[in-house]
Amino acid sequence: MQRMVFQRILIGIVTLWVVSVLVFLMTNALPGDVAQIVLGQSATPESLAAYRAERGLDQPLLFQYFGWLGDMLTGNLGTSKAGGATISSLIAGRLGNTMFLAALVAVISVPLSVALGLLAAMYPGTWIDRALTFGTLALISVPDFFIATFAVLFLAVNLGWLPAIANVAPENTFWEMARGIAMPLIVLVIVVAAQMIRMTRAGILNVMNSPYIEMAILKGVRRKRIILRHAFFNTIGPIVNVIALNLAYLVSGVVIVETIFSYPGLAKLMIDGVQTRDLPLVQACAMIFCGTYVVLIILADVAAILANPRLRNPK
Amino acid sequence: MTDTTQSEMTDNDQEKTIYDELPDAPPKKTLKLTWTGKLGVVVVAFWVIMAVIGPWVAPYDQAEILDMDSYLPPGAEIDGGGTHWLGSDKNERDILSRIMWGARMTVGISFIATLLAYMLGVTAGIAAAVKKGWTDMILSRINDAILSLPTIMLGLLIVVALGSSIPILIFTAAVIYASSVYRIARAYGQEIMVMDYVESAQARGETIWWIIFREVLPNAAMPLATDFGLRLVFVVLFISSLSFLGLGIQPPNADWGSMVRGNLEAMQFAEGFGAWAPIWPALAIASFTIAINLIVDDISAKSGGDLAKKMI
Numbered sequence: 363m364q365r366m367v368f369q370r371i372l373i374g375i376v377t378l379w380v381v382s383v384l385v386f387l388m389t390n391a392l393p394g395d396v397a398q399i400v401l402g403q404s405a406t407p408e409s410l411a412a413y414r415a416e417r418g419l420d421q422p423l424l425f426q427y428f429g430w431l432g433d434m435l436t437g438n439l440g441t442s443k444a445g446g447a448t449i450s451s452l453i454a455g456r457l458g459n460t461m462f463l464a465a466l467v468a469v470i471s472v473p474l475s476v477a478l479g480l481l482a483a484m485y486p487g488t489w490i491d492r493a494l495t496f497g498t499l500a501l502i503s504v505p506d507f508f509i510a511t512f513a514v515l516f517l518a519v520n521l522g523w524l525p526a527i528a529n530v531a532p533e534n535t536f537w538e539m540a541r542g543i544a545m546p547l548i549v550l551v552i553v554v555a556a557q558m559i560r561m562t563r564a565g566i567l568n569v570m571n572s573p574y575i576e577m578a579i580l581k582g583v584r585r586k587r588i589i590l591r592h593a594f595f596n597t598i599g600p601i602v603n604v605i606a607l608n609l610a611y612l613v614s615g616v617v618i619v620e621t622i623f624s625y626p627g628l629a630k631l632m633i634d635g636v637q638t639r640d641l642p643l644v645q646a647c648a649m650i651f652c653g654t655y656v657v658l659i660i661l662a663d664v665a666a667i668l669a670n671p672r673l674r675n676p677k
Numbered sequence: 678m679t680d681t682t683q684s685e686m687t688d689n690d691q692e693k694t695i696y697d698e699l700p701d702a703p704p705k706k707t708l709k710l711t712w713t714g715k716l717g718v719v720v721v722a723f724w725v726i727m728a729v730i731g732p733w734v735a736p737y738d739q740a741e742i743l744d745m746d747s748y749l750p751p752g753a754e755i756d757g758g759g760t761h762w763l764g765s766d767k768n769e770r771d772i773l774s775r776i777m778w779g780a781r782m783t784v785g786i787s788f789i790a791t792l793l794a795y796m797l798g799v800t801a802g803i804a805a806a807v808k809k810g811w812t813d814m815i816l817s818r819i820n821d822a823i824l825s826l827p828t829i830m831l832g833l834l835i836v837v838a839l840g841s842s843i844p845i846l847i848f849t850a851a852v853i854y855a856s857s858v859y860r861i862a863r864a865y866g867q868e869i870m871v872m873d874y875v876e877s878a879q880a881r882g883e884t885i886w887w888i889i890f891r892e893v894l895p896n897a898a899m900p901l902a903t904d905f906g907l908r909l910v911f912v913v914l915f916i917s918s919l920s921f922l923g924l925g926i927q928p929p930n931a932d933w934g935s936m937v938r939g940n941l942e943a944m945q946f947a948e949g950f951g952a953w954a955p956i957w958p959a960l961a962i963a964s965f966t967i968a969i970n971l972i973v974d975d976i977s978a979k980s981g982g983d984l985a986k987k988m989i
Contacts, residue, residue, distance in 0.1 A: 380822045388834045503970040504963040505914050507921045507937060511944075511959050519944050519952055614829040614918075621922060622941070633922055636837045644837050648830055655827050 366667050374660035381652045382434070385645055386427050434649060440642040449646050452631060457650070460620070460627035463543065464612050467550045472605055475555040479562025479601075484589050486567065494559060501556035506618040510549045514622075517545065527624050546619045553615050554608050561604040565597045572596075599669020606662030610655045714975030720968035724961075728784040731777040739778035739931040742769045747943075750950040763957045764950065766940050772954060775931040776961050782932040784965065786847055787913040793851035794908065798858025799901065803893060805859070806866025807885060816859070823856040828915055836924045846925055850912050861904055865897040872896075906973040910966045917962050933958040 433439065439449035482494040501509065517524045524545050569575065570593055578588050620630040632647035634640075710718065732739075749765040763772040801820075805813040823831070835849045869875060875892050883891075919925035920934030928935065936958035943954035 377821065377825045381825060384822060384826070385834065388838045499970055499974065500963075500967050503910055503966040505917055505921070505934070505959075505966075507918065507934075508959045508963050511937060511941070511955050514944055515952065515956060610827070613827045617829050617833075618918060618921065632833070636833050636924060639837060641837070644833070648834055651830050652826050655830075656825055659825070 439646045456628045471555040475558035479559045482563045483566035498556040565600040569593045602665040610658035717968040717971030727780040735774040735777035737771045737774040779931040790847045790850035794854040797855035799862045802859040802862025
């Protein structure tokens with residue numbers, strides 16, 4: 363088992379490296395002159411040359427890559443195009459906000475969706491199951507911004523309970539912070555939970571097909587007991603896997619939600635960077651998001667390995 | 678000669694009918710849709726037709742500025758005569774007409790991108806399954822790299838590198854979603870390549886192309902076709918999300934994702950149902966994607982009749 367986990371982590375590290383190559387190539391080998399794009403049309407030839415020399419753009423691509431990778435690993439992320447602030451300082455402020463939001467979403471959505479998924483699996487075919495399956499199907503098939511737009515329309519415009527813009531600043535009181543973060547939180551919880559509920563339900567119903575459950579049914583064990591005592595414990599592995607995968611899905615969820623609510627997080631920073639074509643900034647943000655995603659997927663795989671007794675206790 | 682074929686055929690037919698009457702005969706593969714599935718078919722057909730004829734049946738042009746006021750509520754009269762059935766948008770354009778024009782962009786582009794993703798993914802996937810060895814190794818590693826990134830991040834990176842135009846959007850979506858098609862096509866390809874009928878074809882000395890076109894592709898076609906619907910939903914969501922972020926289809930082209938974004942401020946400033954300006958295009962996207970999912974759900978529900986279902 364240790365070998366498998368170790369192998370999985372090794373593959374993860376290789377993937378992270380491939381991701382870094384992809385991010386570097388995509389943003390650096392773009393058509394046209396990087397210096398021209400970063401400095402804009404009005405740059406003089408002297409300033410272009412100076413920029414190239416400073417960033418090492420006149421060196422071969424391979425040299426540039428290793429220089430860039432070294433900078434990334436040591437936290438020296440360069441300076442932003444706008445304002446000239448260092449990227450690490452820009453990111454430091456935003457990263458905390460995004461992590462806070464993501465952590466809250468995880469804490470609320472995980473127990474909620476496991477409970478609802480179990481409920482749907484316990485009473486398959488009843489109205490409660492039908493409502494949950496149809497509702498979650500509808501929710502996962504619409505874009506994230508659809509849910510966000512509706513939340514704004516009802517909670518902010520029609521009812522006036524919550525502000526439409528997430529105004530989160532350090533000087534705000536706790537109550538103001540809570541109101542500000544409520545809307546992005548609600549939308550992300552809905553988006554993530556819908557998927558998790560469906561997968562939890564499917565996981566349990568899948569286990570229900572195995573011979574030992576059939577045996578329990580034939581023995582006359584009550585259905586509630588079968589699901590809670592027999593099926594649930596054998597589904598924990600897949601469920602943990604699903605949770606990790608869906609938290610990875612949060613990475614794309616935050617991009618939309620932070621944009622629509624102007625939540626001052628990392629994704630908003632990245633989108634602003636994309637719009638102004640601020641390459642170093644986009645590279646740094648992309649590496650953080652992709653890195654998190656890869657790490658969560660590795661965790662999902664390791665959880666699946668640990669949860670499978672056949673892999674845990676080899677002969 | 679003709680006679681023999683005739684009698685053989687009747688023999689075959691008879692055999693088939695007898696076989697069908699056996700108690701453990703496999704279930705007949707007739708596709709019966711439930712009412713939700715039928716509703717899905719109707720909605721999808723409606724939008725596909727709209728993508729073709731939308732610009733001709735729309736009351737106004739997508740870029741035509743009609744009034745002096747933005748965010749008029751649905752049913753408002755236009756100065757020169759006529760009605761805004763769904764209200765007007767930020768730039769005093771007719772929302773209904775823009776949704777009809779937008780069907781071509783959103784549905785059309787997504788459809789082309791999905792088709793392209795299938796062509797890329799199935800070709801590479803079958804090639805990997807048939808050739809094995811280094812081809813499989815290299816293709817699978819490239820694929821893993823693409824799959825290891827969140828799709829929206831990949832989209833953002835490509836847009837920041839290449840800019841945003843319709844061909845680039847189609848290409849981006851096709852490459853990203855080809856990777857998941859590749860996985861499925863490769864899995865089915867590998868499964869089929871070890872079947873007895875493929876082995877006997879190889880023993881007969883059939884060429885590799887004959888095996889691909891006569892054995893592998895026909896047998897993988899049905900599961901791949903079911904998957905097409907789901908993939909199309911993902912592509913619609915991806916492209917409209919990029920448009921929503923302002924990085925997808927660019928104005929003045931009407932497109933549902935950017936229409937939501939462009940009219941978002943209506944919810945704070947407009948009065949009454951004028952505030953619904955971003956809701957209508959969002960509903961158009963939702964109706965299309967939910968409808969596809971309803972059809973796919975109906976088809977995949979047919980597979981399986983297990984004990985858990987009987988317990989109900």
